[in-house]
Amino acid sequence: MIWRETVSKTADFLGAKGVEDPLVAAEELAARLLACKRGALAPRLDSEASERHLEAMRRAVKRLLAHEPLQYVLGEWDFRKLTLKCDRRALIPRPETEGLVSTVLDWLKKREQDTPPFIVDVGTGTGAIILSLAAEFPGEAAFLGTDVSEDAISLAAENAAKTGLAGRVAFEVMDGLDDFDEPCVVDALVSNPPYIESAAIQSLDPKVRDYEPRLALDGGISGLDFYDRYLSDALNVLKPGGRVFFEIGETQGGAVAKLMESYGFSGIKVEKDLAGRDRYASASLEE
Numbered sequence: 001m002i003w004r005e006t007v008s009k010t011a012d013f014l015g016a017k018g019v020e021d022p023l024v025a026a027e028e029l030a031a032r033l034l035a036c037k038r039g040a041l042a043p044r045l046d047s048e049a050s051e052r053h054l055e056a057m058r059r060a061v062k063r064l065l066a067h068e069p070l071q072y073v074l075g076e077w078d079f080r081k082l083t084l085k086c087d088r089r090a091l092i093p094r095p096e097t098e099g100l101v102s103t104v105l106d107w108l109k110k111r112e113q114d115t116p117p118f119i120v121d122v123g124t125g126t127g128a129i130i131l132s133l134a135a136e137f138p139g140e141a142a143f144l145g146t147d148v149s150e151d152a153i154s155l156a157a158e159n160a161a162k163t164g165l166a167g168r169v170a171f172e173v174m175d176g177l178d179d180f181d182e183p184c185v186v187d188a189l190v191s192n193p194p195y196i197e198s199a200a201i202q203s204l205d206p207k208v209r210d211y212e213p214r215l216a217l218d219g220g221i222s223g224l225d226f227y228d229r230y231l232s233d234a235l236n237v238l239k240p241g242g243r244v245f246f247e248i249g250e251t252q253g254g255a256v257a258k259l260m261e262s263y264g265f266s267g268i269k270v271e272k273d274l275a276g277r278d279r280y281a282s283a284s285l286e287e
Contacts, residue, residue, distance in 0.1 A: 003044060006054065007027055007045065010057060011027075025070050029073070069211055069212070079097075080101060082135060083163075084159045087155065089149070089213070090149070093125075096247065096274075097247055099274065100245060100280055101133060108137055116139065119186075119187060120186050120190070122176065123226070124153070124171065125152050129190055130190075131165050143169040145171045146177065150173050152213075185239065190246075193227060194217050194220075194225075197222065198221055201218055223252065227252075241285065241286075243285070245282045250278050254270075256281045265283035265284060265286075267283055
């Protein structure tokens, strides 16, 4: 069977079983097996699919039918300019989070201090945010990703090696920022924290609920627990004039802004993602 027919039949089968975006899934699986990007798949579709490849497709389809996310089945996913290893040790990087990176980069480029900035990503997961910042920030800087999960930190370190950024980004197992030895050393604190209300976890799509780590999803009763904690941490570790950047749930802009105000932050901004939903909140520690 040629690949074109394999992809078509796989997409039809997945679609009949209710899998979301079945053609995308079928093409991504084929591209992974053929060791190319999906955009470069077309010229290869008229070649013969080996039995080994067909069997691998069948195994992958079975995993998708069990609601396993496509990103975990593929074992990697693109985020901005990087291709990152992706598995159940950490949350899947989302397109919305790419905008958080843009927000931080815009601020860093306008920053007036002459000294290289120190940027910390709390709850780094795959390392997507801090690795993208390191890859795209043109100047000198220090980059640190922290996570309470040893599994997540091991995955982030693997991604640093995979992307050639191991010498530019450090990773540490840390509960919040409790292990910082010195105060007032961080220029930018960035995080995509867990922000789903505990009671809503069970109603999530099975792909999220049953496969992605709950530790990276559950934001407590109100969904705001980690914002509260990280803002408290930020008071201790941010330099005067430093800034905190959060990804937020689309209904949380007002609540997070009030929290920031209650901790004495200024220059509070709540910005929207490409879909027009509140998605990013940032604020500065007054000098």
